[in-house]
Amino acid sequence: MFSSLKTEISGSVFTITINRPDKLNALNQSVMSELDQALDIFLQNDNLRGAILRGEGEKAFAAGADIQEFSGLDAASGQALSEKGQRLFFKIENSPKPIIAAVNGFALGGGCELAMACHLRVASTNALFGQPEVKLGLLPGYGGTQRLVQLIGKGKATEYLLTADMINAEKALEWGLVNHVTTRLELVDKCLEILAKIAKQGPLAVRYTLQAISDGVNGRDGYKTEAELFGKAIVSEDAAEGTAAFLEKRKANFQGK
Numbered sequence: 001m002f003s004s005l006k007t008e009i010s011g012s013v014f015t016i017t018i019n020r021p022d023k024l025n026a027l028n029q030s031v032m033s034e035l036d037q038a039l040d041i042f043l044q045n046d047n048l049r050g051a052i053l054r055g056e057g058e059k060a061f062a063a064g065a066d067i068q069e070f071s072g073l074d075a076a077s078g079q080a081l082s083e084k085g086q087r088l089f090f091k092i093e094n095s096p097k098p099i100i101a102a103v104n105g106f107a108l109g110g111g112c113e114l115a116m117a118c119h120l121r122v123a124s125t126n127a128l129f130g131q132p133e134v135k136l137g138l139l140p141g142y143g144g145t146q147r148l149v150q151l152i153g154k155g156k157a158t159e160y161l162l163t164a165d166m167i168n169a170e171k172a173l174e175w176g177l178v179n180h181v182t183t184r185l186e187l188v189d190k191c192l193e194i195l196a197k198i199a200k201q202g203p204l205a206v207r208y209t210l211q212a213i214s215d216g217v218n219g220r221d222g223y224k225t226e227a228e229l230f231g232k233a234i235v236s237e238d239a240a241e242g243t244a245a246f247l248e249k250r251k252a253n254f255q256g257k
Helices: 029-044 075-093 110-117 132-136 144-152 154-163 169-175 187-199 203-217 222-234 237-247
Strands: 005-010 013-018 050-055 060-063 099-103 106-108 120-124 128-130 180-182
Touching: 005 029, 013 029, 013 187, 029 075, 050 060, 050 110, 050 187, 060 099, 060 110, 075 110, 099 110, 099 187, 106 110, 110 128, 110 144, 120 169, 120 187, 132 154, 144 154, 169 180, 180 187, 203 222, 203 237, 222 237
Parallel strands: 013 050, 050 099, 060 106, 099 120, 106 128, 120 180
Antiparallel strands: 005 013
8 A cells, every 4th residue: 555654453453664674764745645655554444443653673763854846946846845744744733643753773863753743652762862963964854943942852852953963762861862772672562561551541621732742832722622621531431431430439430432
């Protein structure tokens, strides 16, 4: 179905693998288009509760955009390219179901931006993050100037955006850029462990929580969203089941309603 991606369904988990290891999984327009299609498959399947996004091979999650595709772009087409990528990464960030980036090796440029658009990031010990666009006389175009600031703070983000230095796994964990660091072999298992925990919670509550977080970090009134969604949640069947299960000291049977 895809030429640049591999997809797999295991239980309630959808795994998307960028499959260009010979190009360090660089994000050309074929990858971006197919990633958009794969996301639609994930979002439209109610049986899928979470997704893992990873890169094929041992060297890279995704080592940036495909620079060859920048040749010949004028200002208007450059802006359009950036906006197209931003829309796709907003689609990831605004997913009502959790998406975890399993980062092995390089996550640079657009690859770093892709990882940051995911809800959570788990990195292998050899992971390296960075936004090296200034080396090319460019700046990040898929949200890197915004999300890196949100995740590690303005001071650190500004330094790394302007120097093109890379952030290793240890620093990424210390600064909150990633949630966990594992060995390469344990990387996907850790993502599955996290998604299994989330899958035990109320699906409606998970969706509402992700929406409230997204509204807050994207400049909307997150507090207002939280209150509105709390009102909707409290009259839901899931909330009735969850509170009853708590009082009756049993496991809740959530239906996502």
